[in-house]
Amino acid sequence: MVSPLMPEIFTVCAGLLLLMLGALRGTSSVSFILSAVVAIFAVGGCLLLGYDDGRPLDTLGGMIIVDGFSVWMRLVIFAGLLVSTLLSVSWLKENQVLKFEIPLLYLLSGVGMLFMVSANNLLALYVSLELSSLCLYVLAAVRRDRLASAEAGLKYFILGALSSGLLLFGISLVYGFTGTLSYAGIGAALSPLELPAGAMVGMVFILAGLVFKISGVPFHMWTPDVYQGAPTSVTALFAIVPKVAAFGLIIRLLTGPFASLHDQASQILIFVALGSMIVGAFAGLAQQNFKRLIAYSSIANMGYALLGLLSGEPEGVASVILYLMIYMIMTAGVFAVLMGLKRQGVALENISDFAGLGKKAPFMAYSLVALLFSMSGLPPMAGFFAKLFVFQAAVAGGFFTVAVLGVLASVVASYYYLRVIKVMLFDEPIGAFDCDCSISRKIVMVGSVVFILVFTVLPNALLDQAQIAAGSLFP
Secondary structure (H helix, E strand, O other): OOHHHHHHHHHHHHHHHHHHHHHHHHHHHHHHHHHHHHHHHHHHHHHHOOOOOOOOEEEOOOOEEEOHHHHHHHHHHHHHHHHHHHHHHHHHHHOOOOOOHHHHHHHHHHHHHHHHOOEOEHHHHHHHHHHHHHHHHHHHOOOOOOHHHHHHHHHHHHHHHHHHHHHHHHHHHHHHHHOOOEHHHHHHHOOOOOOOHHHHHHHHHHHHHHHHHOOOOOOOOHHHHHHHHOOHHHHHHHHHOHHHHHHHHHHHHHHOOOHHHHHHHHHHHHHHHHHHHHHHHHHHOOOOEHHHHHHHHHHHHHHHHHHOOOOOOHHHHHHHHHHHHHHHHHHHHHHHHHHOEEEOOEEOOEHHHHOOHHHHOHHHHHHHHHHHHHHHOOOOOHHHHHHHHHHHHHHHOOOHHHHHHHHHHHHHHHHHHHHHHHHHHHOOOOOOOEEOOOHHHHHHHHHHHHHHHHHHHOHHHHHHHHHHHHHOOOO
């Protein structure tokens, strides 16, 4: 039965048709393909809305499972891909990057991410992860005429190959000690009374490979360079969607096949969470490039999100799902503002380039102020509630010290958000801004700002849905 996979099948078939069109018509089909990709992500998301999330369904011989968690995460991924494509529409035209392959790579990478959160077998996990990653490697280096883009793609590819090797080695160890690749079979083989040491080592390697995908410490070194060197539209994609999909994969592993190894896994999560929060907070203080600053911000935010997984309870998983969703929306809004600003035709790069934005372009400046306030976790913005829920989950699980250190790291990280706000609102302008904010960017920017404000009034609306999605993982 393949009916639960209709969104993925629809996306793949549409992608193949668009690939044929692009091969026949070349660059003249770019605008059409972009529009089609936007429509595909919109329709694909709508196809999920009618699914009854109360009935988990296995398909493809049990390699893929569709339940309440995967449906919710697939909707979030579809929304993130739709936003990322909307942000890329104007960028491709403005920078004259007329390559029909770019939107198709978005599409195929998205297919891999959709299968990642639905994988029910380690083989399906690896194939879907590689499908997504290979597309992202190419996107990072898509500007072959620019040294920074080629360097970003090469660094991402080499370190990504290392993480893939760690993941594959971990999978081989788990298979060798359990005799199966199925999540259910692994969970049954890993009895709490007799835990094979080799399987635990395999879990460590698998988690190490996935920590790379979410840019967690100590596998974070690629993030600042790739964020800075890749084209801004591609950086937006990296920041918005892949980490959500990788986190969904981590959640399913820790609540499924490795549920009996929770005590061992929590030790790894504590180290990664603390390292990510501390490195993201303190290293971000020294950054002058805005995209590198966002990179360190993402590292810190992944650390905060990991706090919700420490307890291993449904409430903690729900807080992580909600955190990822809010973070995705805030980041999309920040990139919508960044991509809509130029000075004398040159895109803004450094924090100092934002000087005087509040006087020259107040609408965009105050939109960015609201988003940065939310990312710093100041009340009553949506970002405050996101951090509140994950900290509450950590405290409820007895991880008081980690939660306190997370709060302190959040306070430190607030400085570099406030520094950007200070430059925008209080520094003297150093030149005129070219505020070329297209309709698609305005939609993303306004939608993000409205969300972080409306969420303040109705914080439980999405939390209830996240709790339903998380509850489907716990029998």
